[in-house]
Amino acid sequence: MFRWVEMSLEALSRIKYAPDFKETLGQLPVKLSGLYDIIHTQIHQTETYGRSVAIMTLTWLLCAQRLLRAEELLAAVYAVDIEPSSESDEDDDNGKAGSPENDILRLCRNLVVLDSEQKTFRFAHQSVREYLLGKSEYTVMGQHALATKRCLDVYLTEPSSSSRVPRTVPQRNILKDYADAYWPVHYKYIEDCEFHEIQEIQEIQEKVSHFLMKGSRTSHFYIQWASGIRSKPDNENGSFLNQALGLAWGDRLGYKLLFAASTPETHISVACAFGLSKFLKEHALSIMELNRSRKVGRNEYTFLLVAAEEGHGQVVQMLLGKGADVNAQGGYYGNALQAASQGGYDQVVQMLLDKGADVNAQGGYYGNALQAASQGGYDQVVQMLLDKGADVNAQGGGYGNALQAASQGGYDHVVQMLLDKGADVNAQGGYYGNALQAASQGGHDQVVQMLLDKVADVNAQGGDYDNALYAALQGGHDHVMQMLLDKGADVNAQGRYYGNALQAASQGGHGQVVQMLLDKGADVNAQGGDYDNALYAALQGGHDHVVQMLLGKGADVNVQSGYYGNALQAASQGGYDQVVQMLLDKGADVNAQGGGYGNALQAASQGGYDHVVQMLLDKGADVNAQGGDYDNALYAASQGGHDQVVQTSSESTTSKRS
Incomplete structure (x- = not known):
């Protein structure tokens, strides 16, 4: 409602004469979309250079993968081949000249605002985006076609000296940082669309081919781009590059860019990293090139490993069809099957299994594919692997075994599948030592109960938390602690850091847990751990209510x-x-x-x-x-x-x- 009032007042404020004001007031649309229809029609009726600028501005704001700085948007919008009309925009504030920023605001007629603090353009309201996405002229294909062409123009053309581009508009290299990171993202959107405008898609494909290749060799444009990516901060998983791009630490874009830019430079790298299957289909692939490893960070990757890790099924199918080695070792996850399994890409997993992938291959972060799938709770992939003979008790990897991996995530359905296949409930290893400790630390009471029902050793020692009771305490899960105590957990079991559960609870001031432990016979004067005893631990934390409880139980x-x-x-x-x-x-x-x-x-x-x-x-x-x-x-x-x-x-x- 507020936005409708705001837009209505804006429309009325342009009217100079009372009769016109009254007439317009009576004709205002009752819905916000009606007001947007009027504004959008006004933009289209301009039929000038300004109309094209406005439409491109709106299009860029729809598809941009991050906020564009004002100068970036100006470079994207103005540095294009637009012929201005000889007519003036006489309906745009009487053609008053201004800065390019003001021109954008004027031409877009309050659909766009300039954030003065962040120096970025954005839609005036979320409803503007929603309205435009409902218009047939703003298709996903059209949005990303514009962005792809403009990004590639940064590399393929020289800055325009045309007088029709305002002299105050930044040169096209201002857009380079954005283009470096996002041209393949925009092109991937295009590949994922159904092609209706054949001519337009052919033009884009030709431009992409020109950027990537010169004949059968890699083009100097692509080599230059790849060199620029490699010059940015990086590490083995792209997290440093993500930081440089202003992305979240774990965003996949950084990793994909690193692989796409790896040496020796080839179009296959970017196609596999970003899943550009339609482009890859048009180019010949040799077995030697397919199975050649390339170094990214500390790991060696093949094209198949990367495509599988990203879940690009069509690319994986092409690579396998061309003879890619399905069991090639390398990468963070050791092999393609583990890489696909950790992402839950069931179709890719099936392709790899059908081509003879070793279901029990060891190596990589998770040790094997079953553990990788289990840690993500991907029951369908887990079932596929079990059906192919995956060893349910295979040891190795970060979680030691598949059962511990599933237990830590609280995936009760996967836990049940593994138990039904004979998973050893007391198997030792991994970060948590055993499955019960893993489930207890995460507070997954349903999984804890399942493991206890299978006679999990409630007092098993090992892992980072020493035992399940201490793991539950550290996770703040008193209900799980009660379950463990009821099953005979040793309330006085010794550990490395706080010595015992009572000392740990006392240091944290957890009165309810302290009482629970005391009721179960915890030794109030037990020695050991960082604070020597529970009383001293409570004092260090300043928890007088816990001190009182301990003194009441005879603390020395x-x-x-x-x-x-x-x-x-x-x-x-x-x-x-x-x-x-x-x-x-x-x-x-x-x-x-x-x-x-x-x-x-x-x-x-x-x-x-x-x-x-x-x-x-x-x-x-x-x-x-x-x-x-x-x-x-x-x-x-x-x-x-x-x-x-x-x-x-x-x-x-x-x-x-x-």
């Missing part, structure tokens, strides 16, 4: 532990007066020696916590006790500039002398 208030030596010194150093009082009430030794500050009084004095200092003094803390980093409490307070504490300590000393 004077046990030696950690950098601060004991709980009282740790609480005093942090100024936790409530915790200090709890510890004192439980009989904490106010003059216990040890730790970085020697004693609790020195710790509180160094931090300037006068209220804690007073509490300790009232309990008989020795103000002259020696030790620790500052030798005594008075010096610690003075070094920190805590005058009030110095005064309190001095008065206590004087009082004791008298």
